[in-house]
Amino acid sequence: MIYDEPRFLPGGDKFIEMELGDEMSFDCNFLVHSVAALIRQAKIKGIVELVPELSTIMISYDGDQISFADVVREVGALRRSIGSLEDQELDSRLIYFPVLYVDPWTRACYDDYCAKIAKKEWDPELLVRVNNLANLQQLIRVHSGCEYWVAALGFWPGLASHMPLDPRCVLTAPKYNPPRTWTPKQAIGVGGGLCAIYPDQTPGGYQIFARTPAPIWEPTQTLPAFKQSLALFRPGDRVRFVPVDREEYDYVERKVTEGTYQHVVSDFQKFSIKRYHAWLATIDPKERF
Amino acid sequence: MIEVLKPGLETTVQDYPGRKGCFGYGFAPSGPIDHWSFRLANLLVGNPVSAAGLECQFIGPTLRFGRDAVIALTGADMGATLDGTALPLWQSLTVYTGQTLVLGAARLGARGYIAIDGGIDTEPFLGSRATYSMAGVGGLDGGALKAGQHLPLGAPRRIAGRRVRAAARPSIATDRQWTIEVVPGPNDDWIDETGQRRFLESEWKLSARSNRVGFRLEGPEWSFADKAIHKAPEHGSNPSNTIDHGYPIGAINLCGQTPIILVNDTLTLGGFINPYTVISAAFWKLGQSRPNEIYRFKAVTVREAQALRREIDALCGEASLEPT
Incomplete structure (x- = not known):
């Protein structure tokens, strides 16, 4: 549920966990980002950083500038200033990613895992089975069939949790057990009900079945998309995965290597939760593509 | 150079x-x-x-x-x-x-x-x-x-x-015993009363499997409050699982039955609860303790934690120096 009054829970002397609800839903996450945006705009002295997550915001603060009680009072007032969630709009960019589905690199990673760690069902086939899909073609159609909401950032520099905005495209999957020791950089995976692009070659647990040549973080800040920040995503961004063939994948990869790739970003949109809810009411959530 | x-x-x-x-x-x-x-x-x-x-x-x-x-x-x-x-x-x-x-x-x-x-x-x-x-x-x-x-x-x-x-x-402990101050929370209400008492009354051994991301602790079992056991499926299957949330630095992050103190190179978020948080003024003790040494945790309030931090900050100034 989404709480009427948020809970403020101390995390030592420098952090406060603000719990806005206890459910994993788009609405709760939209509230999180609406409140986070208000906190940022308010520029409250002593509030240092925010980690907006699925249903919580971790607030870090400087106890020499603001007390725990004052954070609670000021941030609590901002939460109350949001009358109805329905009236909220958030700035939301749409970022397109070229994706090679059922690619050779995630397959090689899977083979390596089977050889060295444990035998398991091949990730794309597991996703087809667990989600009652007909075949790999439908998996690709379903996964690339909707926009994803950037629900949270973190865990690994650059990593974001993506939530499908169309219930017909929700894919769920168990996580690797034990986890992988490595994952190809920019592999795309599904775990629980969330989707992620791996920012780098890191350990991982999501079922992987695709890869994008477009980076999502770049410490050298060479590509135009990273001039302002090394991490691409901001909370409230949306993502669309566009299936491409190997030739297109290689072309984009060359542009990335040359340092000339321009991420495809629409930076002029607002997300209205009222219109989103109205659209949801028109679809049959049980349908698949 | x-x-x-x-x-x-x-x-x-x-x-x-x-x-x-x-x-x-x-x-x-x-x-x-x-x-x-x-x-x-x-x-x-x-x-x-x-x-x-x-x-x-x-x-x-x-x-x-x-x-x-x-x-x-x-x-x-x-x-x-x-x-x-x-x-x-x-x-x-x-x-x-x-x-x-x-x-x-x-x-x-x-x-x-x-x-x-x-x-x-x-x-x-x-x-x-x-x-x-x-x-x-x-x-x-x-x-x-x-x-x-x-x-x-x-x-x-x-x-x-x-x-x-x-x-x-x-002053670095020579008896291999440390008292580490913690503030209860953010998720101490996921632990039942017995579990909370057990945490504060038990000895915890610092595991050798520790690094700048986390300090693993070995000690007694944890027991959980009702909300950790009866919860919506999106919170995960283990009592210590919750919906992904941000982790405070110093959090005692409970992974199943293994508590891990998240230190300076911490993960910033994840799907486990943080029942207690080590205060910033106790970090020097974490930094100077060695594997197999013993921690006892002492609960303090946020206000006390901030007073302790100010004491150390005050010591980190010119007034603490003298000529040799």
Whole structure:
């Protein structure tokens, strides 16, 4: 549920966990980002950083500038200033990613895992089975069939949790057990009900079945998309995965290597939760593509 | 410039308070775990407390100096010598070009700090020189020192002849027992009353499977409140699972039955509860404790935690120094 009054829970002397609800839903996450945006705009002295997550915001603060009680009072007032969630709009960019589905690199990673760690069902086939899909073609159609909401950032520099905005495209999957020791950089995976692009070659647990040549973080800040920040995503961004063939994948990869790739970003949109809810009411959530 | 002859076990460039402003993007702050000893080392050599220095974990490095320098050694006693002559901790020391500083295995404490006048002048990353090994950024090439590397230094300050007053130094436990202050929360209500009492009344052993990301603890079983057991499926199947949320630095993160104190190179979020959080004023104790040593946790309020932090901050100033 989404709480009427948020809970403020101390995390030592420098952090406060603000719990806005206890459910994993788009609405709760939209509230999180609406409140986070208000906190940022308010520029409250002593509030240092925010980690907006699925249903919580971790607030870090400087106890020499603001007390725990004052954070609670000021941030609590901002939460109350949001009358109805329905009236909220958030700035939301749409970022397109070229994706090679059922690619050779995630397959090689899977083979390596089977050889060295444990035998398991091949990730794309597991996703087809667990989600009652007909075949790999439908998996690709379903996964690339909707926009994803950037629900949270973190865990690994650059990593974001993506939530499908169309219930017909929700894919769920168990996580690797034990986890992988490595994952190809920019592999795309599904775990629980969330989707992620791996920012780098890191350990991982999501079922992987695709890869994008477009980076999502770049410490050298060479590509135009990273001039302002090394991490691409901001909370409230949306993502669309566009299936491409190997030739297109290689072309984009060359542009990335040359340092000339321009991420495809629409930076002029607002997300209205009222219109989103109205659209949801028109679809049959049980349908698949 | 300093040449690394031997790197030690895991020696990293750190600065205080580390990398600020990127926590929301998944970057832990890094920085020295025992920030009290680190700041005092900088003060001794006339640096601002924020200047970059070295954190030496368990076994220190061997370094050859390419310029005259004033250095200070604080924190763990690693039996330091300069060209074979034993060096004292907690005071500024003069080193001449070509001399070799050798730090060995920690005899008391776990982390030794080395400050050099002018500070270490590696390329800052996002406004900090602190090494964050997991992401491979900061410090020298994004990781721990390696033999053959060269550490660039800032302009010398040549301030010598100072030491830290005895009362202003952290006192490292010699009996292998530590009392660590925690604030209950954010998720202490996921633990039942028996479990909460057990946590505060038990001895916890620091596991050898610990690093700058997390300190694993070994101790009794945890028991859970009703809300941890009867919950919506999106919270996960284990009682210690919850919907992914942000992790405070210092959180005692409960993974199944294993508590892990999340320290300076922490993961910023995840799907486990954090029933208690170690206060910032207790971090020097984490930094100086060794595997198999014993922690007892003491609950304090947020207000008490902030008062303790101010006490240490006040000790990290010029008033703590005296002439040798």
